[in-house]
Amino acid sequence: MTTTHGTEIPDVKTLQTLVAEHPEFIIDLAADPPDWDQIPMEHRELLRQGGQHLLGKEHLLRSLLDKILLFDDPGPSLEWLKNTGIMEHLLPELFATVNLSDESERRHKHVWDHTKQVVAQSPPDLIVRYAALFHDIGKVKTREFNETGKVTFYGHDIVGAGMFRAIARRLGLEKDKAKILYALIKYHLRPGQYEASWTDSAVRRMGKEVGEDLWERLLDLGRADITSKRPGKREAAIRHIDELQQRLFAIREEDSRVPPLPKGLGNLIMEKAGIPPGPRLGAIIRWLEAQVEAGAILPxxxxxxYVSLLHTYPLGKEPS
Incomplete structure (x- = not known):
């Protein structure tokens, strides 16, 4: 049979042989998947059996993910991996999020649908898309409901990062990529925690904790992770992250400037001028910095x- 998608679905007997002897064809179909709803039930059951035959062939899944995660919308391909059992057998940590949704009156976002949306909303950067795919796997182990029915996932970022290590090994990810992805998953909540009231020191600490080579991708992931349907809420949250990015850029630029006075000048002044450490030494350093800024002396x-200029230091500048 042929689906409206144009994909040839072999007869049951041929499909049985393919699943048993060449199950990798199921992975190949994910790059341009047929409509699952148009596939007869008997065929679906056979395709689902293929997942278990693919154990040990995770490298094929890795190659596929490298391709489909850069699609404009990887959702249909990811759904194929879910429906055919490939995800259940090769990525059980991700498959566990599929059924993590509402329970009775206790409601929260459907994690799998949210994950697909975050992947699609991410920029076409393979690292960011991989991080988006696995960023919420820790929610399965951390979900709790309080007495009012409100859900929490405390620590799912840390737990998920730890779980990802096994996935990285299974997929054969290079160590440098695995390290970056581990950090992106671990810190993926950071952009949403930012407040405009943070001091520059707090922003600087966050930037250093995450790593200068990582935070731009982290901010991309943070923007993609905003999936609210409330009018204006997503736009406001993205503006919030944009503000954080502007502050991080400004701080990085400020910190990259070469200080006008040489390193170790304080020690040199103590040695040459016999000035002990304390308020007076600090006042002299600040005076020299002000003189440089005013153009009175060279940076x-x-x-x-600078030691040779100490005789011009005004006595009125002495701290009381």
Whole structure:
């Protein structure tokens, strides 16, 4: 039979042989999957059996993910992996999120649907898309409901990052990529935790904790992770992350500037001028910085140059 998608579905007997002897064809179909609803039930059951025959062939899944995660919408391909049992057998941590949804009156976002949306909303950067695919796997182990029915997933970022290590090994991800993805999953909540009231020091600490080579991708993941349907809420949250990015850029630029005074100048002044550590030494350093900023003396000179200028230090500047 042929689906309206144009994919040839072999007869049952041929399909049985393919599933048993060449199950990798099921992975190949994921790149351009047929409509699952148009596949007869008997064929579906055979396709689902193929997943278990693919154990040990995770490298094929890795190659497929490298391809489909860069599609404009990887959702249909990911659904194929779910429906055919490939995800259940090769990525059980991700498959466990499929049924993690509402329970009775206790409601929360359907994690699997949310994950697919986050992947699609991510920029076409393979690292960010991989992180989006696995960013919420820790929710399965951390879900709790309080007495009012409100759901929490405390620590799912840390738990999920730990779970991802096994996935990285299974898929054969290179160590450098696995390390980056581990960190993106571990820190994926950070962008949403930002408050405009944070001091520059707090923003700087976050940037250093995450790593300068990582936070731009982390902010991309943070924007993609906003899936609210409430009018204006998603736009406001994205603006919030944009503000964090602007502050991180400004702080990085400020921190990259070469200080006008040489490193170790304080020690040199103590040695040459006999000035002990304390308020007076701090006042002298600040005075020299002000003189440089005013253009009265030159920046980026050897320490001896600034020591030679100490005789011009005004006594009125002495701290009380």
């Amino acid at each position: 980026h000179q050897p320490g001896e140059y």
